[in-house]
Amino acid sequence: MDLPPLYLALFLFLSISGAFAEIRSTEIRSDDRPIIPLDEFGFTHMGRLELNVSKISLSTDNPDLDLSKVGFFLCTRDAWFHVIQQLEEREVTCALKSDLVKHVFTFNNLKGDKSSFDTVFTENDADQYSLVFANCLQQVKVSMDVRSAMYNLEKKSGRRDYLSAGKTGLPKVYFFFFLVYFFLAGTWIYVLYRKRLTVFAIHFFMLGVVVLKALNLLCEAEDKSYVKRTGSAHGWDVLFYIFSFLKGITLFTLIVLIGTGWSFLKPYLQDKEKKVLMIVIPLQVVANIAQVVIDETGPYGHDWITWKQIFLLVDVICCCAVLFPIVWSIKNLREAAKTDGKAAVNLMKLTLFRQYYIVVICYIYFTRVVVYALETITSYKYLWTSVVAGEVATLAFYIFTGYKFRPEVHNPYFVVDDEEEEAAAEALKLEDEFEL
Template identity: 80%
Template sequence: MASPRTVPLLYLLILVLASLAAAEIRFTEIRSDDRPIIPFDEFGFTHTGRLELNLSHITLSPAFPDSELGKVGFFLCTRDSWLHVLQQLEDEEISCVLQSDLVKHVFSFDKLQGDKSSINTVYSQNDADQYTLVFANCLQKPQPLKVSMDVRSAMYNLDGKSGTRDYLSAGRTILPRVYFLFFLIYFALAGLWIYVLYKKRLTVFKIHFFMLAVVVLKGLNLLCEAEDKSYIKRTGSAHGWDVLFYMFSFLKGIMLFTLIVLIGTGWSFLKPYLQDKEKKVLMIVIPLQVVANIAQVVIDETGPFAQDWVTWKQVFLLVDVVCCCAVLFPIVWSIKNLREAARTDGKAAVNLMKLTLFRQYYIVVICYIYFTRVVVYALETITSYKYLWTSVVAAELATLAFYAFTGYKFRPEAHNPYFVIDDEEEEAAAEALKLEDEFEL
């Protein structure tokens, strides 16, 4: 076994990353795996929690004495308890995590009977908390024990009145209603936008129909996610709704980033074309969004037990950061172009209005990206497992506010380039442009 001073750090990293996985009925194939720790799913149990664990086609290589197989098995552990277990390993009080009295022992391989190739067990978890299901293999000397097995794990809570199973974690059980509520809001928002487009049909540009498509896709994405979570809540499986969810999530993600780029360039309402550098941004963002969505599917459908799960997680985070940075450049280019135009075309008031609008949009895009990528993650990390739904609500409210701001600021309006501007207003705008500092990132 690796040094107790290096392995605990790896254990901690894996367990923290595992907390990002969602629990449901999970089928996992482990093949010739000698990892000392394999995290599965995290789940928030109530006082009526249950864990069903079914193992089949178990093969162990090389052979170890049955008395040693007590160091191989499954356990449940909270994040706080895990920190104490790490300390026990560091202090060499124990040599295997299964020896700690701080973990909940589910099953160890010394209890295998008969042909030793399968086991079915049900574990009652009556201590309400958030636990991670982990497989430990402490047989690493003289050579690592390689384990192959098919694992079916199901974690759920029993309803106190009806006794029905709830396969959603205690902090996520109300998510189907939350997603459906936001679907209704976006449905109403789409109806309102259609009314605005009809009323202002003489001043509607192509970008406004694109904005409508983004809102509709967002609503459909929320509807599919509500149904996805609802089926998982009742049955432990998505029954195909996850396919629709991933499809609409993929389209929504691509179109949202494309919309930000198009608005940033002023396409259709300021100019009817895209410059080469702006096209290059789209050519970068769209393929990266494809990669990001593939990574998201792999992350959600495999879980942290997969050996390349951490790699896919890093790919997703990297691609997401690159996309978020790339969409800011067209907005900055538009701001600089407006400043240059203000000095040459003699329309200081009009350009000052546009410049202010694009600066506001730039700041709002940065705030939206920061909130949904950093603040929401921090909220999910520090919030009690019972209230994990609050991070979802926060993210959806931020997204709704961003959509509403974008629609309001770039709504169809009559823009007459020859309207009469008071001389005093023009002079004041010109002076304001002169006094402003150069806009920088």
């Protein structure tokens, strides 16, 4: 067997998210890949795998084929690294021949001319496992329909839990954060009512962002709860994708609007700032399409890794794009402040925006890099901690934004009185002397 496809498979293994936990149906047609990762799941000591495969056909009728080299197995990530070493050192010629994998079913066990089989595999060794199909026959293509269901049995009730061991508590986590955002929305409505004389349009936009975030969490909580009980999202995933899409667009738009000073510094957007929004919004559409494909198809698809890369690339571009308006605003007002006394006031405001700029960078870095790193290095039993870390960081960012840009008469982001104007002018004068 050639090693390059195996290295690609290893890359797929390491890229798989623990999200693939529900009942999954897969159609494989004329596929000659030696390794096809199908799903990943965290088993407890009472784990089960139900595998139903039908319409099995091979591209050749050669009766001398060694069908023990074709089949399904379970493997942990650590074990897979050792399997790769065994293949490199020629200790084994096929992953199915390694003693480090757990055979679920090999095609040599097919009886007669049967083109289907059903099996239930009991897994009592708690760990994170990947379900993999291996085809070690050169130039032989396989077609089949695969239905896999991985779950754990609850100790007391014996009921099935289709969520991975490290994510079985996510419905409660998401519902808790929904309640928090619901409370924040109510608090923000109260603030807007109390300070209605100093409310700007962007404050209502902030309210919309919080409401959409709350609805997104509610749908995600129900989605995960339904998957936990039945193994299928049954439509809740559609609502989740809708609110996730709206939440993503409105959050990035809010950061752009705040960064440009729209509504409270100026009532309009410049052409280049409008272009940022025209770039970010379509990219969010692409990102959400990629997310749907990633979640719904799973790693067995030929284009799964491509969509994964598209999603990561688009997400990075969006995160970078929303930072430009803040930089532009600070730069433009700094130049204008040198010749315009009033601009010195705006310079003080935009200097305050530097703090927000730093917070935005920290938020993006933490939620895109640190949270992913946590998910990668954390034990499968504690995968929920990466979700909590991401949600806490997002909540902190929302609260910081709301507090700093709250509707207050003396909020330095909105109003600068005469004394502050003189202080700004003096600060500008001292800065010029220092530069000289």
